[in-house]
Amino acid sequence: MDKNFNYSSLKLGIIGGGQLGKIMSQKAKKMGFHVTILDPTFNCPAAQVSDKHIMGGFHDVEKLEQLVQETDVTTFELEHVETSILKKLYDHGHVIHPSPYVIELIQNKYEQKKLLDKEGIPVPKYKNVLSEQDLASFGFPVIQKTKRDGYDGKGVMMLKSEADIPHAIQSDSFIEELIEIDKELAVIVARNMEGEVTSYPVVEMLFDDRVNICDSVMAPAKISKALEAKVIEISEKSIQVLEGVGIFGVELFLTQSGEVLVNEIAPRPHNSGHYTVEACATSQFEQIIRAVTNLPLGSTKLLSPSVMINLLGEEGYEGEPFIEGIHDALEIPELSFHFYGKTFTKPFRKMGHITVLDDDIDEALAKANKAKKILKVKGSKKI
Numbered sequence: 001m002d003k004n005f006n007y008s009s010l011k012l013g014i015i016g017g018g019q020l021g022k023i024m025s026q027k028a029k030k031m032g033f034h035v036t037i038l039d040p041t042f043n044c045p046a047a048q049v050s051d052k053h054i055m056g057g058f059h060d061v062e063k064l065e066q067l068v069q070e071t072d073v074t075t076f077e078l079e080h081v082e083t084s085i086l087k088k089l090y091d092h093g094h095v096i097h098p099s100p101y102v103i104e105l106i107q108n109k110y111e112q113k114k115l116l117d118k119e120g121i122p123v124p125k126y127k128n129v130l131s132e133q134d135l136a137s138f139g140f141p142v143i144q145k146t147k148r149d150g151y152d153g154k155g156v157m158m159l160k161s162e163a164d165i166p167h168a169i170q171s172d173s174f175i176e177e178l179i180e181i182d183k184e185l186a187v188i189v190a191r192n193m194e195g196e197v198t199s200y201p202v203v204e205m206l207f208d209d210r211v212n213i214c215d216s217v218m219a220p221a222k223i224s225k226a227l228e229a230k231v232i233e234i235s236e237k238s239i240q241v242l243e244g245v246g247i248f249g250v251e252l253f254l255t256q257s258g259e260v261l262v263n264e265i266a267p268r269p270h271n272s273g274h275y276t277v278e279a280c281a282t283s284q285f286e287q288i289i290r291a292v293t294n295l296p297l298g299s300t301k302l303l304s305p306s307v308m309i310n311l312l313g314e315e316g317y318e319g320e321p322f323i324e325g326i327h328d329a330l331e332i333p334e335l336s337f338h339f340y341g342k343t344f345t346k347p348f349r350k351m352g353h354i355t356v357l358d359d360d361i362d363e364a365l366a367k368a369n370k371a372k373k374i375l376k377v378k379g380s381k382k383i
């Protein structure tokens with residue numbers, strides 16, 4: 001895609017049709033591009049706002065090929081995708097970003113960590129698990145993770161003592177030292193085809209302890225300028241060594257002793273970057289489109305402090321979603337409401353989010369927490 005490419009007829013393909021694909025598609029449509037989504041679910045969030053929906057799974061080789069063949073550039077909203085066919089197409093000159101080789105590396109959290117470690121990026125101490133003995137080699141408590149297919153805390157387990165070994169994860173896994181976390185930080189990093197890198201502000205992620213799902217995000221993080229610079233430097237270096245093109249969500253731990261460690265990298269827009277839609281000059285969703293279509297990267301300037309809160313499906317409900325409290329919540333000034341259009345809710349499913357702006361971050365947090373108390377996503381069936 002060179003400078004003479006006719007962008008008015010650009011066809012973008014997105015693998016994955018959830019909320020990330022939906023907002024990405026909306027930004028692409030804003031820019032006048034044609035968008036095709038690949039997703040197995042009829043009427044998935046992104047299909048509701050796109051030109052074409054190829055119904056197929058993320059391991060459906062024929063449908064993946066169809067998507068790449070029919071579009072000018074293919075990108076991802078998720079990393080758990082069959083890469084063999086994508087690698088073949090990429091090697092034949094089809095434009096796929098980030099490259100399927102980068103996606104493949106990131107799919108395996110252990111290999112990802114090994115590469116970062118080898119390149120001198122600070123990561124928690126980790127070890128491959130080949131036998132039960134390996135599980136005990138760091139002592140207890142210890143964190144065990146599946147190498148593949150984990151998300152939203154699924155595939156992460158704490159082994160408190162030897163007695164937990166019989167309940168340990170059985171699939172291919174590794175262990176990590178248990179970090180005493182002061183804050184969980186994240187940075188969205190964009191990298192274009194020329195290798196130019198730009199970052200968004202460092203944010204702080206707050207978690208729902210019950211399920212390890214990122215619950216809210218505070219932008220900017222309450223950290224010193226010096227620490228912010230260090231976090232950005234580590235995050236950008238992580239993406240440079242990966243040589244990926246697109247948007248990357250870098251998750252980090254600030255330890256209680258002040259160390260900064262990279263936890264994991266997502267090769268796509270990230271939940272911690274939802275706030276950029278309202279709070280930054282260019283959102284992460286527009287930035288990925290710019291990066292993968294060889295357009296200049298946009299400004300990542302923070303226009304206002306903000307707090308983003310995920311709207312998770314209420315415990316005790318499933319089925320057709322019902323939003324409670326929307327009238328009262330939307331009375332709150334500078335609040336922006338997103339609902340993804342998923343037709344089925346279940347406990348802790350990400351159904352939508354809100355972003356609240358305020359010149360004062362504590363005020364933004366107070367307003368967001370007020371909205372969180374009011375807004376509930378219930379379902380047609382009690383469980």
Ligand SMILES: Nc1ncnc2c1ncn2[C@@H]1O[C@H](COP(=O)(O)OP(=O)(O)O)[C@@H](O)[C@H]1O
Binds near residue numbers: 145176177180
């Ligand atoms: N080594 C660790 N020490 C302490 N907590 C951890 C560690 N690794 C992960 N966690 C906790 O588990 C969460 C999920 O782990 P992560 O590897 O990011 O998996 P996921 O793919 O589900 O996001 C982290 O955000 C953090 O709260």
Ligand SMILES: [Mg+2]
Binds near residue numbers: 251264
């Ligand atoms: Mg994570």
